[in-house]
Amino acid sequence: MTLASQTLPPQSSARHHRHMKSLLVVPLTIFFVIFFVVPVGLLFASSLNPQTLGQVAVTSELTLDNYIRFFSRSSYLMAAGRSVLLATIVSMVTLVIAYPMAFVIAKTENATRNTVLLILVLAAMQLDMVIRIYGMMVILGDNGLVNQMLVALGLTSPDAPVQLMYNFLGVVLGLVQFSMPFMILTLVGVIRGINPSLEEAARSLGASRRRTFVRVTLPSSMPGILSGSLLVFALSISSYIVPALMGGFRVGVLPIHIYQQVAEGARFQFGATIAVVLFLISAGAVAVYLKVGARNSGGLA
Known part of the structure; x- marks a missing residue:
């Protein structure tokens, strides 16, 4: 005291x-x-201002014209749906790939081996995002290592390479590579916090390792699954660099449209409108995800 x-x-x-x-x-x-x-708050206020080319300052004049323009054009609505779909797919793929690695790290008792595995995970986070994406472009490009290997195996021809970039698949691969460490680190902490006596009790009652994992370990790690998925979803739906580089501006997601309106067209008010819609979609999706996850994990909705 x-x-x-x-x-x-x-x-x-x-x-x-x-x-x-x-x-x-x-x-x-x-x-x-x-x-x-x-x-x-300034973003919301700017989205309600009339469209004035090159003007950034918020004014007292209010209008809904920017929102009417957004919701009356199919290209922006499709971009919103594509952004949600992209973030959902990336979250699911990242979870499926990251969970085994996180499980191995969490259950590894050898300190040296555990340190090596963590270094492998953290090493990807030490490089700048642009550098990592350019590295993927070298691997997945039309003349990249993957297509060169496929040509060498006779599975494709140099004139018809497999399109792994500048499309939806390329953006998914880039976002999965970017968000993987975040998912793994989130899961490791939760899996380590699972009481070992729960798994031992299930095994002592005759449950196999597989059944113990499905009925005990996986449900107990649901908070980490939910947290990691939410984090990856938020990172993916708001990402600009990955769709720009891996998608080549051909995958029309909302961050790309925001850049085009603000940086290329100087339409700051409409760019703010798209940003507000992106913010509301992300917040709404997270709220729904939290409610569904809380019910599935036995929490309070």
């Missing part, structure tokens, strides 16, 4: 501790308000 808590009455001491705990969140609250709440 501190000297202050020894001299204060019990009720005053409890209030003092609650006051001190509340002070700990003040820096984060200030940072959150300045760098998230204020920018998002």
Whole structure:
């Protein structure tokens, strides 16, 4: 106990501790308000301003013309659906690939082997995203290593390479490679936190390793599955670099449209409108995902 808590009455001491705990969140609250709440608020306000070419400042004149334009054009609605579909597919593929690796890392008791596996996971995060994507372009391009190998095996011809880039598949592969470490690290912590006695009890009651995994380990790791999937979904639906490089601007997702409106057309108000729609779609999808995940894991909806 501190000297202050020894001299204060019990009720005053409890209030003092609650006051001190509340002070700990003040820096984060200030940072959150300045760098998230204020920018998002300005983004919403700008989306309600009339379209003025090259104007960035928020005005008091309000209109819904930008939203009417967005929802009246099929190209933007298709881009919104494509963004959600892309993020969903990437989340599912990343989870399927990352879970075995996370399980091995979490269950490995040898310290040296565990360190090596973690280094392999973390090594991918040490390089800049653009460098990693360019590395994938060398592998997956029309004249890349994969197509060269297929030509050498006689499975394809140099004149008709397998299209692994500048399409939806290329964007999926790029986003899976980018988000894999985040999913693995999220799952490792949760799997390690599963009480080993639960698995031992299932085995002692006659359950096989496979049944123990399906009935005990997998449900117990649901919080990590949900958290990792949400993280990957958020990273994928808002990604611009991967669709730009691996998709070659041919995969029309919402971040690409935002870039085109703001950087190429100087239509800041309509770009803000697309950004608001992207924000609302992401927030809505996350809310639905959380509710469904809470029900499936036995939590409160």
